[in-house]
Amino acid sequence: MTTWEVGSELPNLAIEPISRTTLALFAGASGDHNPIHIDIDNARSAGLDDVFAHGMLSMAYLGRLLTNAFPQERLRSCKVRFAAITPVHAQPTCRGRIVSIDDSTGERLATLELSVTLGDGTRTLIGEAVVALT
């Protein structure tokens, strides 16, 4: 059993470079069919160079980071701000760290700081989750 305390870090989750196939599969599986993510012609018609990944794909990776470390039923909330777009072929890494623990309510509730960073250092998602430790 891991002992969680303030400052504890979750094991990083490193993702393979995001391919066009992943974007197509995620469009279908998530139900977000906005062509800006899967059709380069549509992206170019909006003045962009290429398609970019769905924000919710990166948030799903953060979901994996959390459920790798904690049973999902312990997850109370999760929120993110999408700070930058994720270009196709980018390589995200998800990180999480416990920044506070509140045991005033009978449950030990940990607040985690979350981030997703690309290979070039761009921080794409900044977020927070609350998890019941016991």
Added chain:
Amino acid sequence: MALDRSIIGREWPGETLLITRSRLRAFAKATGQADPRYTDVDAAIQAGHRDLPVPPTFFFSVGLEAPDPFRRFTELGIDLRTLLHGEQEFRYHRMAYAGDELATRSRIVDVYEKKGGELQFLVDETDVTDQDGAAVATLRNTTVVRRLPGVA
């Protein structure tokens, strides 16, 4: 296209989605999820679940089941190419599983702009409930509408 604060309070009802194992497996594949609890029913049951669990961010997809899930934008005259996802929050009330039928109800809760209208923000909240009417999750979504060079 300027968003008007008069749309705050606008509601739109329930899309429903019968959660299937195959849909959850497709989502696991698309998100690189290799944890068998999300794809293998036996592994899920072993972990104390009653079927494959709906993963934490999939609830966002329930509201996308509508025939035209972006209608709330297009009926305001917003070009989809100008949209960016700004923020997303999930609050969890209970687990949901393959076999459950989830429903949504959404409302616009805020509209504001930044950079002199260069960026406009539309905030909506969605309640996700299961077939028994029990609250499963509450979502809060901020969409950014930006001006793009190629788009009027």
